[in-house]
Amino acid sequence: VLLQVEIAGLRQGKFRLRLTTRRVVKAEMVPRKCLSMLAKSVLNMRDNLQNQGVVFAYCGYINETILTGLGEALRRKLSHDEPDVTKLRSAFSVFVEQMQNIIRHSSEMIEADTPDVEPLRYGMLSIGKSGDDYFVISGNKVARTAAPQLREHLEEIHAMDLAAIKKAYRKQLLADDDRLSMGAGIGFLEVARRASRAIEFDFEELEDGSTFFAFKVTV
Amino acid sequence: MSELPGNILREATERLPKIDFDFGLGRFEIAGESYPENVIDAYGSILDALREYVETRPASCRLDIRLTYFNSASAKALMVILQRFDDIAAQGGDVKLTWYYDAEDENMLELGEDFGENLTSAEMQLQEEPN
Numbered sequence A: 001v002l003l004q005v006e007i008a009g010l011r012q013g014k015f016r017l018r019l020t021t022r023r024v025v026k027a028e029m030v031p032r033k034c035l036s037m038l039a040k041s042v043l044n045m046r047d048n049l050q051n052q053g054v055v056f057a058y059c060g061y062i063n064e065t066i067l068t069g070l071g072e073a074l075r076r077k078l079s080h081d082e083p084d085v086t087k088l089r090s091a092f093s094v095f096v097e098q099m100q101n102i103i104r105h106s107s108e109m110i111e112a113d114t115p116d117v118e119p120l121r122y123g124m125l126s127i128g129k130s131g132d133d134y135f136v137i138s139g140n141k142v143a144r145t146a147a148p149q150l151r152e153h154l155e156e157i158h159a160m161d162l163a164a165i166k167k168a169y170r171k172q173l174l175a176d177d178d179r180l181s182m183g184a185g186i187g188f189l190e191v192a193r194r195a196s197r198a199i200e201f202d203f204e205e206l207e208d209g210s211t212f213f214a215f216k217v218t219v
Numbered sequence B: 001m002s003e004l005p006g007n008i009l010r011e012a013t014e015r016l017p018k019i020d021f022d023f024g025l026g027r028f029e030i031a032g033e034s035y036p037e038n039v040i041d042a043y044g045s046i047l048d049a050l051r052e053y054v055e056t057r058p059a060s061c062r063l064d065i066r067l068t069y070f071n072s073a074s075a076k077a078l079m080v081i082l083q084r085f086d087d088i089a090a091q092g093g094d095v096k097l098t099w100y101y102d103a104e105d106e107n108m109l110e111l112g113e114d115f116g117e118n119l120t121s122a123e124m125q126l127q128e129e130p131n
Helices: A002-011 A015-051 A064-081 A085-105 A147-158 A162-174 A187-194 B039-055 B072-090 B106-117
Strands: A054-062 A120-130 A133-143 A200-205 A210-218 B008-010 B018-022 B027-034 B060-070 B094-102 B124-129
Touching: A015 A054, A054 A064, A054 A085, A064 A085, A085 A120, A085 A133, A085 A187, A085 A210, A085 B060, A085 B106, A133 A147, A147 A187, A147 A200, A147 A210, A162 A187, A162 B072, A162 B106, A187 A210, A187 B072, B008 B039, B018 B039, B027 B072, B039 B072, B060 B072, B072 B094, B072 B106, B094 B106, B106 B124
Parallel strands: B027 B060, B060 B094, B094 B124
Antiparallel strands: A054 A120, A120 A133, A133 A210, A200 A210, B008 B018, B018 B027
């Protein structure tokens, strides 16, 4: 195309001027064009998320430090937007439980070189607003062998009404008496008792031998 | 009789509550938020100290819980703490437990009820705090 333009310029006796102009324009146009595509594609991603009401979205390796930082930002955003204290705290609570669930249980992980440093675990988490409700969606890989038990546990909770969830929560508080666990067992009940709608979950077996676990909680 | 454990005073941090345990005076307070990175690091030594405290068979003590948020792992730790005070009540000690909750936060009231119902000897008062 450029060559044709140059030849056209030559025919019109404007070769030098045109060539200079085209060269300058060409030098600017190439990066500009790339940039505009980059902006478009990033903007697309952002618009997709925003159209779904997403306030925060994170995908990548996470650890407790990231939870602290994201939590602080989320807290400020919620405090700014949400007058209903119960709802605000429930949204924050569900966010923390789901983040910690990824941090404890994602099977996609990078071990640290030293044992006292926590590993990085891969997962995704987004929190958004739909009408008056907040939703928190998480996704992470789990070991395929762990998936059936996880599904069974979630199906049990899914079948419970609020009174049954609270009863199970009370019972779980007393389980294993003195031993402190990393929240196993009680985390999903905590989330379910704060949820305004039934919890949603799904599993997908992946080719790498793991299972993808998706979890959505609305408060 | 066993010796009293040393007092514990920890100022609140972003993810940990203030812990003020005065074993000599028998006054205990937990206040703030609790979602530690590692619940065993956060509460292990406190639980050990409380176990020792129970063995001193205290005549009276009071615990004030003023939490605005805690995660599920902290809930377990909190239950174990309350159980130690329940042990003291079972020994005949005069135990006063108060769960302060934000008037605007329904969940905190309900959680207080749940924790209270899990106690057998001590009774937990639920106290609304104006915002």
